[in-house]
Amino acid sequence: MVVGAGMVGAACALYAARAGLDVILVDRGPLAGGTTGAGEGNLLVSDKEPGPELRLALKSATLWGELAQELGTAVEYEPKGGLVVASTPASLTALTDLAAAQRTAGVTTVRVPADQLHELEPHLADGLAGGVLYPQDAQVMPTLAAAHLVRASGARLETGRTVTRVLRDTAGAVRGVRTDRGDILAPAVVNAAGTWGAEVAALAGVRLPVLPRRGFVLVTEPLPRRVRHKVYTADYVDDVASDSAALKTSPVVEGTAAGPVLIGASRERVGFDRSFSLPVVRALAAGATRLFPFLEHVRAMRAYLGFRPCLPDRLPAVGPDPRVPGLFHACGHEGAGIGLATGTGHLIAQTLTGRDPELDLTPFRPDRFPEEAAPWIP
């Protein structure tokens, strides 16, 4: 069974079902009512440095491409590519160095000289130093994608049902979950509870230090398509990689099928504070306007926020928990859980069925953080 019907739980359900397992997906709220319904749908390889997360992103990108062929336009998959731009010669050097390293790790990158940026993005600001195009970057609509993956999985979906304990036998192995509406017995439990992954881990008696990292997204009024790619500055990569609690606001600007331009997304550690922050939204708007000056004359319709599930080393927890037989984790994907969902679900299905995972799961081990004593109740 899978706890959490967000993008990651939906992908776990799909690939587990396709591996031949009976799957129950349980969520205390509606489908995609957590961070999946409160973020954006960028499927990015461009913002990842070479390493385990990039390997997972590349695998996930391939799987998203396959799913898009199967599900058609239903999930609003758009393989539009990402354009990362540099405003100074120094940041262009850093960007092209990163792109060179990414290329050796399997990413397709295309250097874009300053005088060719407007061919790709006619409304981009003047005076930028150059950029790199990443054709593998794509986009989906996360809520639709989660819903369609669950439907395609054929899994039993139980919404409005809260998991209150992970049941374990006298030997400590998982035997199901207790919910506010009765027990569900299952030999394996996948913790796909996103930002609440620490709570679900604790229900099984183990520590997994997932913390929220707040992000705002600004949504403009609908416009004819003027932003063709996902466009962001090279500073964004530093913001994503940073583990600082302080506010980071370098924007990613993208057009959507429905017309509004999405300007995302800030990053800050303020717990689960849901209050609106004008300074944050103002900083996003200012950054986006610097990239696309025409946005100055466009009205913002609304802003919304969500809480990214963040582990201390900024890698997700994916795979079996050696501390509790039958417990698996698929959470903590920070600002990349939509993009990384497919690869995560695929790897979880492989481990659930006793196969060797296609990628090395060592960097994603859920027990890689210092342990604190946590009692468990059989």
Ligand SMILES: Cc1cc2nc3c(=O)[nH]c(=O)nc-3n(C[C@H](O)[C@H](O)[C@H](O)COP(=O)(O)OP(=O)(O)OC[C@H]3O[C@@H](n4cnc5c(N)ncnc54)[C@H](O)[C@@H]3O)c2cc1C
């Ligand atoms: C502003 C913003 C922008 C973002 N942009 C992007 C982007 O462009 N690309 C990208 O890849 N990622 C992006 N992200 C990150 C992405 O949204 C998350 O990484 C992803 O949604 C996490 O999905 P999930 O399924 O792990 O968690 P969630 O969607 O939060 O799902 C977890 C579910 O678990 C359920 N749950 C928790 N506890 C229990 C319990 N005890 N019992 C039952 N159910 C429980 C919750 O109700 C919830 O529905 C963004 C995030 C934010 C906030």
